[in-house]
Amino acid sequence: MEHDTIAAIATAWGESGIAVIRVSGSDAIAYVDQLYRGKEVLSKVDSHTVHYGKIHHPRTGKLIDEVLVTVMKAPRTFTREDTVEISCHGGLIPVEEAMKALLTMGVRLAEPGEFTKRAFLNGRIDLSQAEAVIDLIRAKTDQAAQVALNQAEGRLSRLIRQLRTEIVETLAHLAVNVDYPEYDAEMMTSDFLQERMSEIHQRIEGLLQTAKQGKIIREGISTAIVGRPNVGKSSLLNVLTQENRAIVTDIPGTTRDVVEEYVKVRGIALRLLDTAGIRETEDVVEKIGVERSKKALETADLILLVLNASEPLHTEDRRLLTWLQGKTGIIIVNKTDLPQQVEWDELKLLASDLPLITTSLVQEQGVEELEQAIADLFFSGRVVDQDATYLSNARHIALLEQALSNLDEGMKGIEVGIPIDMIEIDLKNAWQALGEVIGEAVAEDLIDQIFSQFCLGK
């Protein structure tokens, strides 16, 4: 079966060493060849070989990144189609630029689960696995929908809706000029259209910036630090957010405040929940602290429970330990530099099989062990990076980029004198790309708009 060529970023998000873009389909090699500059032409190399080179934007010629490209020819690939993997340097910019370039050339962004789907359709995966593939597609789609839903209240989707409304008004205006040429609506001119498109272009660019910053906050393993007041939560926070661990981005306008809650431990991205709250509650009434802890316990992917070794267990400690059962967490028994009064036997019983480590955070003792414990949990798969969140975000960003390049083409068209009813095609494509971000139906909207905006009839 012949399919079009798809691409997606295959590695998890973050400041990892490398990021891999996977491209699959009958024209995969040809598409990547258009970006790639190296010793060889990729279409001529042997299958299953790796090549060093540089990728450039196919139109502007701008250098994007230094890369390693793995060429795998059908059928000995996961999808049984020609597959190319581009390993870029980690970090946001090169991967996104490379994806954008591929999409501009006509490669399609992969749908959730699509590589696996192809593997099945092309006979790579056994019949008995079909149901698993369906489950995967469903699950990925549901997750993506969930994310979209979460964002429905967010700024991003509100802005996209606004943009779409403006575009659809312009489209309706164009359509009325075409479909009702004698109707006394003002004629859309190419100057006016150019202005509208560049305005929308600017706003999508602004939105992309927001989205990129938003991504850093959203992604990573959501991590809660819980415990009674004065057990050392602040100290733990300080240790975790020390300068060398905080993630510094190359996005202009990113403030220290934003990235403070986002830390990296042995290459694993953690998003610390309610860091402000931790600092506050150290000094105030116990009750608020516990309420906050409970809430964090419910929402976090990873829980760091801090206990005080220099005091006997409190009722609150016991309650937190019970709540923690069945969740993913690490028990940190802090203040081992002070005389110890904690009931170790009872504690070990309550901890059950949760990892338990001892620290003296003010003296920076036990930090190594803590990091190892986090890494162990992550690599054993017990903590899962919110891959779906990331994927759908990468997808959204790619779609926004796609909308931008549609607008670019339209504006270029206007400059060389293409009639505006053709430019409308570009504008419509941009509108559809934006629609996909928030999962809105496309076809009927425009017709609805035409008849609500203009008074037409016989």
Place this chain on the structure above:
Amino acid sequence: MKHYDVIVIGAGHAGCEAALAAARMNCRTLLLTLSLDTIAYMPCNPSIGGPAKGHVVREIDALGGEMGRNIDKTYIQMRMLNTGKGPAVYALRAQADKVMYQREMKKTIEQESMLDLQQGMVERLLVDKDRCYGVITRTGAEYRADAVVLTTGTYLRGKVIIGDLAYESGPNNQQPSIQLAHHLMELGLEMVRFKTGTPPRINSRSIDTEQMEIQPGDEEPRAFSYETTEYITDQLPCWLTYTNEETHQQIRDNLHRAPMFSGVIEGRGPRYCPSIEDKIVRFSDKGRHQIFIEPEGRHTEEMYVQGLSTSLPEDVQEKMLRTIKGLEKVEMLRTGYAIEYDAIVPTQLWPSLETKRIQGLFTAGQINGTSGYEEAAGQGIMAGINAARKVQGRKPVILDRSQAYIGVLIDDLVTKGTAEPYRLLTSRAEYRLLLRHDNADLRLTDLGYEIGLIKEKRYQRFQAKQQAIKSEIARLHQTRIRPTAEVRDQLVKMGTNEIQQVIELAQLLKRPELSYQNIASLSPSPTPLSEDVMEQVEIQIKYEGYIQKSLQQVEKMKKMEEKRIPNWVNYEMIEGISSEAREKLTQVRPLSLGQASRISGVSPADISILMIHMEQGNRAVRKEKVHE
């Protein structure tokens, strides 16, 4: 009892095309109509064409249909619209002489050798085990056929409404078709109730055109049909005037008597064709609305008041008219009215326009929920073609969305259905740059020839044209021009930048300020070219980039279209698809994954799961074969 191959019920714009197509494809065909005096009748506006609609007329012509030829013989005015825009949206529109249009169409039908014309009201279909084999009329006459095409227009349970007056009637006081409507419901077809309307007609002797703006026809001769060589030069103008605050006040004062608002009308009316009372209510901030006064023919004083469709009481209509500039002393000849009628839910049709429930029964035109003469005729020719092919045991002809507006129209109807009378708009076509007015022949003549509706002589002429376009485009790509002093001088005179180096002629033609004529003056074609060849060459080169982009999208669409959904697929058995998708897919029964993906409520994930289900089934089938 007479036996035919194909029976067509109704001789409106859909019925005429269906009957002519079937007969010309060598089927013994019967055309039954309520009245021989209303063949190809235009109960509403006296015009044919316009954006998207005019494209359809050209497509009908390229397929060998009649509408284009007929209007070319009977127009009183012809205009190309949108000439200030790109070529994709140029649109031809004619004002028709309504009586002449009918007369010409009737003559053509009467002359058709395989076609019988008969007056009669069909009340029942003969159906045996979900197969239609004939019809029975009110007078008891029985006709048998292998295929029946229903084109009932707005006659099914038709009801005319004016103010608080409502009575059973077809358009313009024709007989309604009541029994057949009930019979169709008995047969299990799902019906909806739609509404449309028409404005009053006025006497041209009672209007003052001095106070209006003249709307003349084009001086340049134009035609819909690719066969037309003679043009009518004596054209009649239309007139433009406006409603005003006084008009609006009249309407507002009488809204309580408007059936649209008093609840008398239950049918769903089209948004693109609202009544004037609807416009005043919905767009209350608009100070005036355009009114076009259009002649209904050469031999009548009757004029159509475009923009003033209404179902207000007669006295209000008259008062309202007289507030309009130039109509102060107007005499109303016919009252405007709203009409309600039954239509079938079009998702009950295959893309061939055959009903899924009853084999051999096809439907076309307003019965399928559309509005407009052109939309009706476009479906009519396809229903006629497919009825004939069914009888002859051949596969149906289905136009896709990249081939024709007719394809967009039918695909929308059978895939998405419609909640209101459906009108074609250019914005419904995703490949509108490919579906141009100028290239309808290039898109469809091959098909028309293959079907047997395009005659040999015309086809040869078409092939010659195609060849001429191809070689001229090739020449412009191969010929390079050098920047001699003479060339540079000429270019400057044409108002464009001079060239610095050798350049392809095609490249030069891409400059927006240069036309084909300019290029030809630098380097003329070795053989003289006709106007339409030059036009094609210019468009195809000038907009190459955008055309290419559209073609790429079509390629992708076609891949999905080629993935046929096998008969054994049972949507109830597929786990994982959403319940909405399950319901819609079961109802529509799409033929391909492409069609499935256009159903609203079916997501990309549903399509993926459907693909996997299909592959699973295919492998199971293969396995069984091996075991056998």
